[in-house]
Amino acid sequence: MITKFDSLFAGHIDMDNAGYAGTAVNDRRFPNKDLVGVFDKAQAMAQLMDRVGYNAFWMAEHHFQHEGYECIPNVLMTALHLAHVTKQLKLGCGFNITPMWHPLRLAEDYATADILTGGRIIFGVGRGYHTREVETFGSPLLDQSANRELFEEQVDIIFRAFNEESFSHRGKYYTLPPEVPYRGYTLKELTVVPRPLRLPVECWQPIQGGTARAMDFMAKHGIRGLIGGGSAEGGAMHKVVLGWQEAHARRGEHIELGERLCFGFHFYLAKNREQGIREAAKYYEENMKMFGELRLVRALTDEQIEIMRDPKRAPNAKLPRIEDAIANGGFLCGSPEQVVEHLKSLERRYPGLDRVSVSLSVGVPKAVCLEQLEWFASEVMPEFAKAKVREQAMAN
Numbered sequence: 001m002i003t004k005f006d007s008l009f010a011g012h013i014d015m016d017n018a019g020y021a022g023t024a025v026n027d028r029r030f031p032n033k034d035l036v037g038v039f040d041k042a043q044a045m046a047q048l049m050d051r052v053g054y055n056a057f058w059m060a061e062h063h064f065q066h067e068g069y070e071c072i073p074n075v076l077m078t079a080l081h082l083a084h085v086t087k088q089l090k091l092g093c094g095f096n097i098t099p100m101w102h103p104l105r106l107a108e109d110y111a112t113a114d115i116l117t118g119g120r121i122i123f124g125v126g127r128g129y130h131t132r133e134v135e136t137f138g139s140p141l142l143d144q145s146a147n148r149e150l151f152e153e154q155v156d157i158i159f160r161a162f163n164e165e166s167f168s169h170r171g172k173y174y175t176l177p178p179e180v181p182y183r184g185y186t187l188k189e190l191t192v193v194p195r196p197l198r199l200p201v202e203c204w205q206p207i208q209g210g211t212a213r214a215m216d217f218m219a220k221h222g223i224r225g226l227i228g229g230g231s232a233e234g235g236a237m238h239k240v241v242l243g244w245q246e247a248h249a250r251r252g253e254h255i256e257l258g259e260r261l262c263f264g265f266h267f268y269l270a271k272n273r274e275q276g277i278r279e280a281a282k283y284y285e286e287n288m289k290m291f292g293e294l295r296l297v298r299a300l301t302d303e304q305i306e307i308m309r310d311p312k313r314a315p316n317a318k319l320p321r322i323e324d325a326i327a328n329g330g331f332l333c334g335s336p337e338q339v340v341e342h343l344k345s346l347e348r349r350y351p352g353l354d355r356v357s358v359s360l361s362v363g364v365p366k367a368v369c370l371e372q373l374e375w376f377a378s379e380v381m382p383e384f385a386k387a388k389v390r391e392q393a394m395a396n
Contacts, residue, residue: 002354002356003355006355007359008058008264008359009059011038013071048370052374057089057090058122059079061126063132063137067290083116083120093110093124095205096110097134098155099141099147103161104176104190110196111192115196122204125155125223129295134147148213153173162195166190167190200222203223204225204226205218207240210227220251224262225240226264227263235329237329256352257349262357267358271335281321283364284325286363290362293305299320329342332358336380343356343380
């Protein structure tokens with residue numbers, strides 16, 4: 001049963017000329033005074049979500065994005081601030097890109113945030129997808145095998161730092177601690193100070209390709225998964241859910257379909273689906289322009305990616321449209337009743353699912369983000385709260 005509603009904000013500023021006919025991605029450049037507006041936008045969204053009953057507000061870590069798409073470089077620092085101006089909303093790291101961190105610094109920073117916020121920060125890790133970001137910080141991304149290998153060693157270290165009073169590590173990328181003289185003895189072990197007060201640490205990771213190796217690694221550490229990509233019958237999301245269940249079964253753990261997962265969607269509410277498509281299409285297209293180039297939309301061909309760079313060719317070319325995303329269940333669009341119906345169908349198919357994330361596409365203005373999040377909270381979320389109350393009454 002769906003009981004928790006989250007929203008992921010990647011950190012996009014308000015922008016004009018969105019869509020296939022709008023400004024090309026690589027032609028976007030905003031001055032610093034506009035880019036810093038992302039923090040006011042994040043705070044406004046978090047405060048509204050706190051007031052109307054969302055579970056968690058997730059933010060993404062990104063760097064060097066003068067184009068205005070993903071402009072929050074330090075999620076933990078931002079989350080700590082937002083915890084001061086909200087009352088009960090959880091703040092999620094969606095996600096800290098571990099190849100851009102030293103794993104012990106990330107472990108320390110999260111532990112500090114856990115303590116200072118009374119447990120309101122949700123930890124999250126990811127491998128990264130921008131070469132400009134990851135490679136600039138001195139870690140591999142073009143070499144996907146090396147990126148995966150580094151990431152796995154880092155996450156192993158982070159969980160040891162969280163869970164063990166003291167530890168040492170000898171791996172391909174890290175020797176911790178180095179065997180150096182210290183106060184009259186040779187250093188052999190480290191204790192991370194502080195460690196989180198709340199153990200085990202709840203941790204999330206995006207599931208992109210859905211390989212058995214990735215899901216086995218997540219299951220080993222108890223990491224939970226965020227997946228998107230469409231929820232149509234027999235689609236990509238369903239295959240990931242089955243693979244997730246199998247990964248846990250290999251460890252002797254039986255989980256229900258959808259358990260320990262969050263399904264992520266873009267959404268846009270309107271009086272009807274036709275109006276929603278008219279209003280949201282340009283933001284869906286802007287999202288496609290930005291992420292397609294990064295090879296995060298696997299169905300796109302090289303030719304389609306090239307066409308999307310050209311505002312003159314793209315509007316009339318055979319490119320993904322919002323209607324396609326709605327049909328495959330990746331974009332929730334239409335009246336509140338239509339969105340409720342879709343989510344209720346997911347509850348029936350995935351009995352272990354208890355959390356969904358609903359987000360606005362890149363470029364959606366602050367005022368529209370707030371309007372959409374409040375509308376969703378007032379007309380979609382209560383339908384699931386009623387079901388929870390009925391179930392509790394029946395159980396009693």
